Amino acid sequence: MSAIESIAKNSDLRKRILFTLALLAIYRIGVHVPTPGVDGSAVLSFFQAQSQGIFGLFNTFTGGALSQFSIFALGIMPYISSSIIFQLLTSAIPYLEALKKEGEQGRRKINQYTRYATVALAIIQGYGISTWLMNSTSPDGHPLVIAPTVAFLPFQIMTIITLTAGTCFIMWLGEQITERGIGNGTSLIIFTGIAAAIPGGAQQLWELVRTGEMRFALVLLLVAFMVAIIAAVIYMEVAQRRITVQYSQRQGGGGMQSMQTPTSHLPIKLNISGVIPPIFASSLLMFPATMAQFVNTPWLKALQDSLNPSGAIFNIMFVALIVFFSFFYTEIVFNPNDVAENLKKYGGFVPGVRAGKSTADYIQRVLERVNVVGCIYLCTICILPGIMVSQFNVPFQFGGTSLLILVGVALDTAQQIQSHMITQKYEGFLKGAKIRSRRVQF
Known part of the structure; x- marks a missing residue:
């Protein structure tokens, strides 16, 4: 029976x-x-002019809502930021x-x-972005805000x-998806926003082939390379040490005691920290470039020029920050002392x-050894987009945080679907079985 048939028969x-x-x-x-x-x-x-700054990163996670400045412009990012902050504060x-x-x-x-x-x-982000919009203009000089007052309220108050x-x-x-649907709702919302940009990237690639700017053979090689990278990411995301x-367990029987030692495993993922290190590292490196758009300071402009995403300085600092945040975040979420104490208990x-x-x-x-392997994996995936854009002129970003989120959420959702299917089969088995009790006389 195929997975689709199993899902069709599983009403819940x-x-x-x-x-x-x-x-x-x-x-x-x-x-x-x-x-x-x-x-x-x-x-x-x-926002298209600011796509290389921190706005570009946020726009990716909001599924294009920020560039359109829709009612979902902030997306789920305030909730993600708050969750990460409290996760750090618990330690x-x-x-x-x-x-x-x-x-x-x-x-x-x-x-x-x-x-x-x-x-x-x-509220804070809404105030900041509404203030920037009121004081900014489009590249052709048009004001971004056309109604200073909306429904008898100032634009800033209404926007907030x-x-x-x-x-x-x-x-x-x-939260509703997590409780009543399938998968983690917050992750699926981010997944949906990132996946919504895939058709547009494929269309841009086809336009390059159609206009002759890119050879069809090169496109086939790129697609094969992308499939191989996705397979490698899947392998690394499920890999464990x-x-x-x-x-130790004592069992008695017939007046005698025997010592048995059941064997289990303590799994440690190769990528324990997930996508947190790339997000933190990207935010820190893109922040100066974003501030340079609003503050006309010579040293800030020079810093922006030196932190070109395709430059060597940016990639070196990016790798260093990913390694730092990987070890830092792992120390917070995984405590070997607590694990050892629980095992002993x-x-x-x-x-x-x-x-x-x-x-x-x-x-x-x-x-620490596993974390080294995980850092190498994260750094390779995260510097991949810059290499593909600069060396192969790929018209879209492939790799990085977006790819990690897409693969991670897809694997987690597929695992939950499989768990529901197994649970349904187990319940069906119990319904068809009759458990009989047997009296034992001593």
Whole structure:
């Protein structure tokens, strides 16, 4: 039986998939609803001129909503930023760390704080971007704001309300998809925005072939290379370094005791930090280039020229920041001491390594070696777009953070679909089975 037939017969899974697709369609419709008071064509040309700065990175994650300055212009990024901030703070603030250890009740409180921080960040970003728009013009000199007052409210107030409400609505859509749909809602929203740009890139590539600017044989080689890169990314995203763990367990029978050691594994992903290091590194390097568009300072302009995305200085700093954030973020989300303590608590041990501090040191050494491999992988994927644009004149960005997000979210969603299918088969097996009890006399 094929996967499609299995999904068709699984009514619950089918409803979840249709529900997810319906909410994602609502999100894509909202991307094209403009914010009141702006000139859409002038705003589009303005953000296209800023595509190499931090606005270009944000526009990728919003699925083009920022360049159109729609009601979803801020996208889900305030919620992502707030989630990352609180994830970092849980290791620095004892109160949040205690909440994290309380289980479901503590996680609900942290999620509530995250929502409040999301609203605050959306208000701040809405104020900043509305102020820039009022003081900026398009490349041809046209003002971006055509209505200083909208519905008896100043443009800034109306923009802040609109963008904050749009972000809260997207956040609600993501939570609904996570609870009632399939996959992680926040990740799927970002996935949808990035995937929406793929047809446009394919069309640009076809135009180059049609006009004779690029040979068809070269296009075939590029497509084959892209497929190979995607396969490599999939392999690295699912790759694990498994540490053998054994558990001591005494079992009695017939007055005698025997020692058994069930074997398990402690999996450590090669890319533990995910897409966090590239996002942080890109934001830091693109921030000077973005500020140079608004502040006319000679030293800032010189810094912008030196940080050309296709230049050697940019790539060297990009790699250095990715390595730094990879090790920094891994230290926060994975604590070898806690893992070793939990293993010791439940009778687990690594063969040939003493329990306690020796186990923690061993896990730390393995983690550092795995992290080195993960850093090499991340750096290679993240500098790939600049190489393809500069060396092969590819008209779109291939690789980098976008590719990591697309592959990661697709794998996670496929895994959840498979889990639902297995659960349905298991429930169907139990319905057809009769469990009989047997009396035992002593």
